[in-house]
Amino acid sequence: MRLPDDAEVSDEIWDEVIDGMKVRVQDKNAAIRTYAVRALSRFAVEGEDGGIVDLFLETLDNEPNAEVRKTIVFSLPPSNNTLESVVESMLDISESVRRAAYSVLATKFPLQTLSIKQRTTVLHRGLSDRSASVNNECLKMLKDEWLVKYCGGDVISLLRFLDVETYESVGESVMAVLLKDGALRVQDxxxxxxxxxxxxxxxxxxxxxxxxxxxxxxxxxxxxxxxxxxxxxxxxxxxxxxxxxxxxxxxxxxxxxxxxxxxxxxxxxxxxxxxxxxxxxxxxxxxxxxxxxxxxxxxEFSDTMNRKIASSFLHELLVRPLEHEVDDDGNQIAIGDGVSLGGDKDWAKAVAELAKKVHSSVGEFEMVVSTVVEELARPCRERTADFMQWMHCLAVTGLLLQNTSTLRNLQATAIEPSELLHSLLLPAKQNHVDVQRAALRCLCLLGLLENRPNAELVKQLRLSFINGPDLVSAIACKALIDLVTWHGPQEIDRAIGIESPDPSYEKSQFTQVDLSDMNDDDLNIGVLDILFSGFHKDHWEFDLEGDNHDNVPTILGEGFAKILLLSGNFASIPADLHTVILAKLIKLYFSEETKELERLKQCMSVFFQHYPALSDKHKSCICNAFVPVMKAMWPGLYGNAGGSTHVISKRRKLAVQASRFMVQMVQTQLFSTESMDQASKSSESASGLADASNNFDISEEGLAIRIALEVASCPDKKTAAGKAYALALCKVVVLLRFRQSEQKAIKCMRGLVNHLAASVASDKELGKELAQMAARLRSLDACPDEELAQDDADAIFKKLGFDDGFKLDTNQAVPPTPAPRSVRPPAPARRRARQAPSSSDDSDEEAGEADVPATSASRVPATPSMTAAARSQRASKTAALSKMSAKPATASDDSELDGQSDVTSEEDASDEESL
Incomplete structure (x- = not known):
């Protein structure tokens, strides 16, 4: 019904309508929510709408439907509060919502009302969006509204709104997209x-x-x-x-x-x-x-006179006195790294690009710049240079080394590589910390240019990492990792006389080195051992307030992550060390001590996202690292410290998060075709060799068996920490899936499920999940009545790295949940003599029935009048036998783990009363 145009509506009716629409905004039907938002948008005026805008903003954050979110964005009035929500909507997962945000921003918010940060953020997101339609909407806003409407078509005025000195990349992107669109041209x-x-x-x-x-x-x-x-x-x-x-x-x-x-x-x-x-x-x-x-x-510098003029200008730039400041104590502080004008690193790059353009002949750039280095190095070699002269000389040296492709171009120049190393870079270790850092950077660049690393160069980097101040150690650490990834750890060790180990010897652990107690470099310890020991040193210095990229934990984490990703290039690193490195990186990622290192967290997040998807070998490494990570992270076990209730609870939560995180990595699909090739080959022979599948160790089956063996062999299962540990591991096991082609792994796991159930008998819900897992395994087993030979089981355990052997238990059923005791006294009944099995068929039948979970038996219908007493007797007898065979549970004083069902004295008492 449509009201006449001159109809009058009372305020009370309007209020009722508005209140009704507010309720409909939360309706379960998305279409109704959309129409309710449209109706309320007519009354959405900032400060005078009775909370409608606040309702829109609150709903926008929690609304699951993209169409409703788009309608809300279109309905928002222009204000400071709504502007932030519109900008945040440009990150929405829905393309239509992001497009709507740019449309609203263009039509409702003048360019002047946005801050510089908001303008650049909007353009950066819109011009780099993965959707072409969003790009076009952002370009339309930029061209039609910002450029034409607010800047009169003057692109210089538009750039002034963007502060290009601070946001240079955004200004370049704006210019590039406008030129590509044909909106700009050189005016006459x-x-x-x-x-x-x-x-x-x-x-x-x-x-x-x-x-x-x-x-x-x-x-x-x-x-x-x-x-x-x-x-x-x-x-x-x-x-x-x-x-x-x-x-x-x-x-x-x-x-x-x-x-x-x-x-x-x-x-x-x-x-x-x-x-x-x-x-x-x-x-x-x-x-x-x-x-x-x-x-x-x-x-164009082809003319000799032009090159001469430009070369003279470049010489002035390179020898230009450094800009510096003087602190309150009178100390000089260099701005940037010497060449970088005003601390701007791009300045050095610009100087190098111009120099290579002017001196484009082969070796000419190196000859010209090395002449400047030799000139600046004279006071340094004579030991008369001050701090600023050292920094200037090393800055130009770094410019030379960073922009040359081979050391051959530095031969027969004003200062050759050997002279550069011995007369300038190595003596710089006796100077100021900033001078040492600049010299180590140059040493790294020189080492990357060498075909084989120089022994003195490697020794200096090792000594600086071990004995230097933390800021110097960080640069030395970065240099060593760069050299390791470029030359390989074997070449770095061979440079200082460490011979390669016997190929038959497989190193399984890094050599433990206490960097705090090392006064000198031990040349018998490999570079990877020294670097890995950096993880164990306490109290590395880094500034959390500013740029904390140059700290040792972050550099080590990034470096070892790179080594794992490129593990195919480092055949000298044993596979067992890959597991050790990965376990350390996982613990580092979930460590409380590194939570403030945002660069490290970001790097590890990207690494863990890609590492399991690149190769089956990487997944094998994750499976091998699971148990060591859990052992190292669980408090109160395997020598790990305990602590207060709050501390233990926090550390357990982190360990549980790490366990589920590793399961997700194992379940990640591969990017490459490696697994597809293996799957196609295995499918061709699946009919006759299904039981001979041999890749269970790199999949979820191998991980499940490893976890089951860890639970069964845990030495402290009677303690509170041990019980919580077993519960956490069992909750991970039930998440893992088995493939039907892995018949031996399935049979092996069926023999281990009973041990898991016995370890977590106090948790009824988990017991049910394990019973369901046993049923799934039985349904996947091609021959459920056949047991796995012990030799085959030992072969599986050996392949998983468990050499001690373990006896499977396939004849004992998963313990059922005790039935509640009847309140009526049991009627007297005659005892029935148990009949011994008369044949092997009977015993096989009983063995097969033993694996059937109790939940399946409860579904069998019974006659109430004939079997009620017998069922009650069987339930009581089963509960009594289960109580007699089970070990008495001790009261737990450590049940603070959230989400874990631990054993408590109250639970024991209630169980005894029920029996």
Whole structure:
């Protein structure tokens, strides 16, 4: 029904309607919720809507339906509170919601109302979104609203809204997408040359140069790169075609090159003067100076005079005095690493790119820069250099080593590699901590260029890691890991005289080294042993307030994760050590001590996401690491410290999380075709060799057997910690799945389920789950009445690394849950003599029935009048025998583990009363 336009509605009716719609927003039907939101959107006015906007914001966070979330986003009024929710909706899992967020932002929120952080966040998310439709919606907002409506089509004004000095990558992305869309072009009369005064004398050239803003410099850098790239594309297309089409492409390429030439400075001298003018203008123009320096890659230096001018300019840049600050104590503090102007690392990269462009001949770049290094190294070699001179020299040395491809190019230069090592890099260890860090970085770069690592270089890195201050140890650690991953640990050890071990010897553990007590480097200990010992050193220093990437735990975690991912490249590392490394990384990931190291957490998260999906060998490593991880993490067992109730509960929770996390990794599907190839091969022979499958050890079957053996062999099962440990492991076992092709593993696990049930008899729910698991295993068993030969069982245990042997128990059923005792006294009944089995068939039948869980027997119907007494007697007898055979449970004083059913004295008392 539609009301007339002039109809009057009382406020009371409006309030009732609004209240009714608020209730419908929580309706179970998504369509009703959508219409309710649309109805309320008419009254959604910030501060005057009676809580409608607050209801929308609250519902948006918890709404499961994408269509409803999209409707809410469209219904939000513009305000500071709703702006944040709209921006967060740009991360929604639904493409339609993300697209709606950009549409709302474009139509309801003016550009000026967003902060710089919000503007750059919006553009970064939208332009890098995985959905093309979201990209298009973001581009539409950027072009039609922000550029045209609020900036009048002036891209420089738009860049000023984005603070390109801080968010340079976002500014570059905006320029790139607008150029690709054709929304930008060089306007007539606009070029870099307009910043030069036409009538300026040569002596006054610098004073007659108009300084550029940061946005203008970024604009011209991106625009010139775009013109150069388009000219190259058109030139390539002209070369690939013939006839009139080639002529068209060649003409377009010529037009682009002519436009580029008209935009760039007319001469190399003008370009150099332009950069110098901005360098002289102070730190406020450092960003502009770097953008202009990068323009040099598009200039032509084939002329000898041009190269001479540019080479002289580069020499000035490399020997330019360092910028530094002086602290309250009068100490000089270098800004950046020496070459990096204003602490900007991109400056050194820009200098190197320009130098390689100017000196493009083979070996010319190395010859020119090494001459500068030799000049700067003179006071260092004479031991007269101060802190700033050391930092400057090492910064240029690092620039040289980082941008050369081979040490051959450094031969016959002003300072050769051997001289560089012995006269500059090794003596730097006696200086300031910052000088030591810069020297170690150069040592690492030099080691990466060598075909075989130098012995003195390796010794210095090892000594710095062991004995250096924590900040120095961090750089030495990073250098050693880089050299290990590049050359291999065997080559690093061989460099200092450590011979390779006997190939027949399989190392299963790292050598334990106490770094705190080592005063000198023990050359008999391998590099991996020393690095792994870094995990065990306490009190590494790192700053949690700022950038904490350069700390030893994070560097070690990232380094060993890289070694595991690239394990195929390191044949000298035994497979058993892979398990040790993985176990350590898992414990590190779930450790309370490293929870503040966000970089480490992020790295480990990415590593664990990819590691199990790359290879079956990696899954085998995870299976092997499961029990060692649980042993090391569970409090109160295997020598682990206990603690207060709160501490124990917290540590148990972490261990349980780690166990389930490892199960998820084992269940991860492979990325590669390795498992598919194996599956296709096995399926061809599955008909005759189903029982001969031999890859159970790298799958869930092997993990389940390992856990069952750990529960059965746990020495402290009677203690509270041991009982909780067994319960936690059994709760993991029931999550694992068995494949029907693994017949021997299935039979083996059937013989172990009874031991698991006996270990957790106090937990009735878990007992039921184990009974269900036994039933599943029996249904998967092709020959459920046949037992697994002990030799086959021993072979399985040996393959899983359990050499002690274990006797399976396939004849004892999973203990049923005791039945409640009848309140009526049992009627007298005659005892029936038990009949011994008369044949092997009977015994086999009983053995087969023994594995049937009690829950299946309870489903058999019985006649109430004839069998009630007998059933009561059997239930009482079963409960009594179970009580007599079971060991008395001790009261637990440690039942604080959440989610674990531990044994308590109250539970024992209630069980006794029920019997």
């Amino acid at each position: 009369g606009h070029s870099i040359r307009q910043y030069f005064t036409a009538n300026g004398e040569k002596a006054e050239r610098d004073s007659n140069i108009q300084l550029m803003d940061a946005e203008v410099a970024l604009y011209w850098k991106i625009m010139c790169k775009h013109l150069q790239a388009e000219a190259q594309v058109k030139g390539s297309e002209a070369a690939a075609t013939t006839g009139a089409e080639a002529a068209v492409y060649a003409s377009e390429a010529t037009d682009k090159n002519d436009l580029l030439d008209s935009v760039l400075p007319s001469t190399i001298t003008d370009y150099v003067d332009l950069v110098k003018a901005h360098l002289s203008a102070g730190p406020n123009y450092h960003f502009t100076s770097r953008q202009l320096l990068l323009l040099g890659e598009m200039l």
